[in-house]
Amino acid sequence: MTSNINNVKKFKIIIEAIEIRGKCPVYNVGDKITIIMPELVLTETNKVCIHAFIAMQTFIQALARGFSARTLGIGDRDNEGYVQCPDPGPPYTKGGTVIFRIKRIPLEKSEKSILKGA
Numbered sequence: 411m412t413s414n415i416n417n418v419k420k421f422k423i424i425i426e427a428i429e430i431r432g433k434c435p436v437y438n439v440g441d442k443i444t445i446i447m448p449e450l451v452l453t454e455t456n457k458v459c460i461h462a463f464i465a466m467q468t469f470i471q472a473l474a475r476g477f478s479a480r481t482l483g484i485g486d487r488d489n490e491g492y493v494q495c496p497d498p499g500p501p502y503t504k505g506g507t508v509i510f511r512i513k514r515i516p517l518e519k520s521e522k523s524i525l526k527g528a
Contacts (some may be wrong), residue, residue, distance in 0.1 A: 413465065415492060416426050419483070420443065420446065420447070420516075421446075421447070421473065421474050421476075421514045421516055421517055421518040422445070422446050422451075422514075422515045422516075423444070423445040423446075423447070423470055423474055423512060423513070423514055423515075424442060424443075424444050424454075424512070424513045424515065425442065425443040425444075425445070425466070425470070425510050425511070425512050425513075426440065426441070426442045426507070426510065426513075427439055427440065427441045427508050427510055427513050428492075428509050428510065428511045429507075429509040430506055430507070431475070431499050431505075431506050431507050431508075431509070432497075432499030432500050432503075432505060432506020432507060433499075433504070433505060433506045434459075434495075434497075434505060434506045434507075434508050435505065435522075436457055436459040436501075436513055437456075437457060437459065437462075437508050438460075441456040441457055442454065442455065442456055443455045443456070443457075443458055443463070445470060445474070445494060446517065446521035447471075447474040456525055459495065460510075461495060461496060461497065462508060462510070465493070465494075465495055465496045466493045466495075466502045466510065466512065467483060469484060469491065469493055469512060470512065473512060473514045474514070479491030479512070479514070481525050484512070488514075489513060489514040489515070490512070490514070491510065491511075491512045492509060492510065492512070493510050493512060494507050494508060494509050495507050495510075
């Protein structure tokens with residue numbers, strides 16, 4: 411059985427730090443990571459914490475391959491879910507946990523928005 415990778419719908423994945431509980435040494439609220447599989451879009455990415463990124467990698471892969479956030483149990487909408495980094499923060503560590511929103515945008519829509527300046 412062979413698969414044709416050209417038939418796979420592509421998505422732009424935008425991950426945004428929306429809340430920080432405690433003190434995170436990497437992220438500030440509003441920092442973003444943008445992915446068009448299999449690449450990080452460095453010009454649209456502020457920072458990447460390897461611990462947080464590894465923790466959300468399974469969800470990123472599933473969303474990028476068409477599974478809905480609702481099906482994955484991480485959101486109430488198909489194209490938007492929420493995850494957090496594994497650092498529990500005080501009183502367990504000196505760090506803090508970051509809550510991330512993961513948005514999935516069909517690549518065609520994001521390309522049109524960029525061309526229109528939206």
